[in-house]
Amino acid sequence: MNEEHENSNAPVTAKDRKFVEALSRGLDVLRAFSQGAVVMGNQDIARITGLPKPTVSRMTYTLTKLGYLSYSTQLEKYQLDSGVLALGYAYVSNLRVRQLAKPYLDEFARTTNTSVGLTCRDRLSMIYVENCRPAETTSLRMDVGVRLPLATTAAGRAYLAAMKDEERSHVMDALKARNPESWPELEASLQKSFAEYEKHGFCLSLGDWDRNVNAAGVPLHLQDGSLMVLTCGAPSYLVSEEKVQNQLAHQLAMLARDIERLGV
Numbered sequence: 001m002n003e004e005h006e007n008s009n010a011p012v013t014a015k016d017r018k019f020v021e022a023l024s025r026g027l028d029v030l031r032a033f034s035q036g037a038v039v040m041g042n043q044d045i046a047r048i049t050g051l052p053k054p055t056v057s058r059m060t061y062t063l064t065k066l067g068y069l070s071y072s073t074q075l076e077k078y079q080l081d082s083g084v085l086a087l088g089y090a091y092v093s094n095l096r097v098r099q100l101a102k103p104y105l106d107e108f109a110r111t112t113n114t115s116v117g118l119t120c121r122d123r124l125s126m127i128y129v130e131n132c133r134p135a136e137t138t139s140l141r142m143d144v145g146v147r148l149p150l151a152t153t154a155a156g157r158a159y160l161a162a163m164k165d166e167e168r169s170h171v172m173d174a175l176k177a178r179n180p181e182s183w184p185e186l187e188a189s190l191q192k193s194f195a196e197y198e199k200h201g202f203c204l205s206l207g208d209w210d211r212n213v214n215a216a217g218v219p220l221h222l223q224d225g226s227l228m229v230l231t232c233g234a235p236s237y238l239v240s241e242e243k244v245q246n247q248l249a250h251q252l253a254m255l256a257r258d259i260e261r262l263g264v
Contacts, residue, residue: 025051029059030068033080034125034147041077088145091129097222097264098130105132105230108255112248114234117142118220119155124174126155126229151175151186154205155231158217160190161197162227202249205233206241214239216249218256222264230256 032048033040042060046053060078063069067083101118109116109132118130125147133141150156150171160168172190176183193203202218209215215233222228232252233239239248 114232152209154215154217157193157203162219
């Protein structure tokens, strides 16, 4: 596992004396539950994280004592506990951009009949922190906390397109390491998305992530310098590629600018 690039949003060098390796490993154990099953044993976690099983055993014991994991004696496996939920809820509930943007997202979802979301990056994934969709429609349902792959979704592509070159290079290296066999094709699709962003201000995923889903993504630049992405999508039988590319993506770009003008 590429610890430097794949397991962090910012690269860590071997000379970083402030970096606490034990804490990093503990968080890697928690993150494993977003990639594997809901309930896992130490061996499963060791396989996902690449950490030695004795290390994983110490981490799961400690995290259980702290209330971040719970242990099932019947299954002899672990699952996330309420401590993790409390941290996640604290982040989402205090996210000012989410609070201010929600009425705009609700209106956009209602008028376009699409699923509209606000996402942020975590390593090689995008995570929903808000999602709105018309209650009476069959648009995509993406609950808060749902993860999307970085390379094939409109949200991920838009985030990559808006990153600074050096940081994007690190993430691209991690994507290459994760997808060595399919990388030439994947890289070509990403470069096409970057060119699309330079020309139009948005990125598309037309069946690339899910062959039955068409979506657009637009970066959202916050005043504190951080980056998020607005995304909208719908099943392809409801929204055609042409409608996403020629109408919805442009509307989403205008929505992003409206939200940025709120001063978030």
